[in-house]
Amino acid sequence: MDVAQRVAEQMPRVRTELAELVAIPSVADVRQFPAEECARAARWVADAFREVGFTDVALHRTADGSDAVVGSRPGPDPAAPTVLLYAHYDVQPPLDDDAWRTPPFALTEVDGRWYGRGAADCKGNIVMHLAALRALGDDVPVNLRLVVEGSEEQGTGGLEDFVPRHADLLRADAVLVCDTGNAAVGVPAVTVSLRGMVNVVVHVDALPTELHSGMFGGPAPDALAALVLMLASLRDERGDTTVRGVDTTQTWSGAPYDPEAFRADARLAEGESLLGSGTVSDMLWARPALTVLGIDCPPVVGSTAAIVPRASARLNLRIPPGTAPEQARDALTRHLVEAAPWGVAVAVETEAVGTPFLARTDGPAYEAVRGAMQDAFGRDMVLLGQGGSIPLCTVFGATYPDAEILMLGVEEPLALIHAPNESVDPREIQHLATAEALFLQRYAIQGRPTG
Numbered sequence: 224m225d226v227a228q229r230v231a232e233q234m235p236r237v238r239t240e241l242a243e244l245v246a247i248p249s250v251a252d253v254r255q256f257p258a259e260e261c262a263r264a265a266r267w268v269a270d271a272f273r274e275v276g277f278t279d280v281a282l283h284r285t286a287d288g289s290d291a292v293v294g295s296r297p298g299p300d301p302a303a304p305t306v307l308l309y310a311h312y313d314v315q316p317p318l319d320d321d322a323w324r325t326p327p328f329a330l331t332e333v334d335g336r337w338y339g340r341g342a343a344d345c346k347g348n349i350v351m352h353l354a355a356l357r358a359l360g361d362d363v364p365v366n367l368r369l370v371v372e373g374s375e376e377q378g379t380g381g382l383e384d385f386v387p388r389h390a391d392l393l394r395a396d397a398v399l400v401c402d403t404g405n406a407a408v409g410v411p412a413v414t415v416s417l418r419g420m421v422n423v424v425v426h427v428d429a430l431p432t433e434l435h436s437g438m439f440g441g442p443a444p445d446a447l448a449a450l451v452l453m454l455a456s457l458r459d460e461r462g463d464t465t466v467r468g469v470d471t472t473q474t475w476s477g478a479p480y481d482p483e484a485f486r487a488d489a490r491l492a493e494g495e496s497l498l499g500s501g502t503v504s505d506m507l508w509a510r511p512a513l514t515v516l517g518i519d520c521p522p523v524v525g526s527t528a529a530i531v532p533r534a535s536a537r538l539n540l541r542i543p544p545g546t547a548p549e550q551a552r553d554a555l556t557r558h559l560v561e562a563a564p565w566g567v568a569v570a571v572e573t574e575a576v577g578t579p580f581l582a583r584t585d586g587p588a589y590e591a592v593r594g595a596m597q598d599a600f601g602r603d604m605v606l607l608g609q610g611g612s613i614p615l616c617t618v619f620g621a622t623y624p625d626a627e628i629l630m631l632g633v634e635e636p637l638a639l640i641h642a643p644n645e646s647v648d649p650r651e652i653q654h655l656a657t658a659e660a661l662f663l664q665r666y667a668i669q670g671r672p673t674g
């Protein structure tokens with residue numbers, strides 16, 4: 224029986240396993256879910272990888288308090304190359320429970336897709352690894368290492384801190400960072416470019432206390448109105464991001480993102496236009512994008528006829544390869560301070576910065592994955608950018624400068640990761656698990672050091 228068949232036969236088990244994992248609300252934020260949920264998910268992952276032959280699986284506490292599941296599985300030949308498998312077991316919170324059409328923590332099939340928080344990001348990739356390894360059985364021809372982290376979605380950097388301190392534990396010739404997705408269902412892709420990011424919280428302080436909007440409204444400075452003006456200055460009327468001092472003119476040279484596909488993926492209504500002066504790929508992979516993530520101000524219900532004295536906003540600036548995060552953070556901070564009207568007090572706190580990433584694609588692992596994807600999907604693999612960031616890739620690149628880093632996974636655009644109604648297409652798990660198994664076989668030969 225060939226690898227593709229052995230993966231296909233496992234799909235009922237894949238579904239059972241994914242249902243078990245999705246049922247654990249492993250949101251790595253104790254303000255939202257008890258820490259025990261992440262502990263349960265970590266134990267589930269550790270047990271599952273022990274079962275596929277990882278010998279020394281252990282939980283390693285990282286600097287942010289989360290546990291990374293780390294292990295290794297020596298192959299038959301110590302001279303064979305080593306591959307590190309990556310995923311994360313923590314998930315985004317469900318967000319708006321009412322917006323979910325199925326229970327977020329119960330894997331539910333609708334029209335052939337499996338819905339649930341984490342079904343794609345990133346638990347779908349965990350079960351993909353397991354299916355690939357089981358398809359190979361005892362014949363895994365490379366040396367394997369594993370790390371499944373527990374705080375990726377929080378951006379608190381537990382594993383980023385851990386990797387350089389324990390470099391030997393995870394050292395590999397190729398790293399499969401499985402936390403991205405194909406260009407579309409059935410279109411195999413490896414992601415080679417990631418935007419970095421800067422997250423800040425901006426506070427505006429205009430008055431010591433609320434003032435009656437009838438008695439004072441007009442001349443008195445208004446914190447919320449000031450904040451609205453400041454935020455409005457971060458985009459122009461076309462939708463281009465306009466942070467002074469941040470380049471917004473770069474273009475994307477890899478596979479294009481078809482605008483109609485993007486409209487469908489983003490579920491735009493007819494009549495809504497795409498933003499910005501570049502192509503979809505330019506806007507998404509080669510240029511910065513500013514998003515307002517949240518605003519602190521009185522909610523509609525309970526608000527009174529008063530001028531708001533203080534308001535805050537949480538901002539996210541995505542930055543493309545070529546832009547340094549510290550420089551972007553300084554530019555954003557300066558822009559906000561300069562855009563503040565009426566002498567209101569402004570404070571900008573940096574929450575997190577992440578460096579953009581560009582992979583090297585001329586080595587044996589890329590050659591092996593091209594062939595494996597072609598065999599598994601029956602069509603050529605494309606190279607993609609991704610608008611999001613995986614700061615860990617930069618850390619892997621710096622810690623293992625000779626390693627090839629391949630970003631792939633089951634999170635294609637319809638998966639709606641991070642949003643309500645996240646889902647995974649089981650065919651993607653099946654085909655990618657097949658590709659992963661074939662990759663390990665090919666790379667054992669193509670990645671063998673010569674001479």
Ligand SMILES: [Zn+2]
Nearest residue numbers: 344345375402
């Ligand atoms: Zn993820």
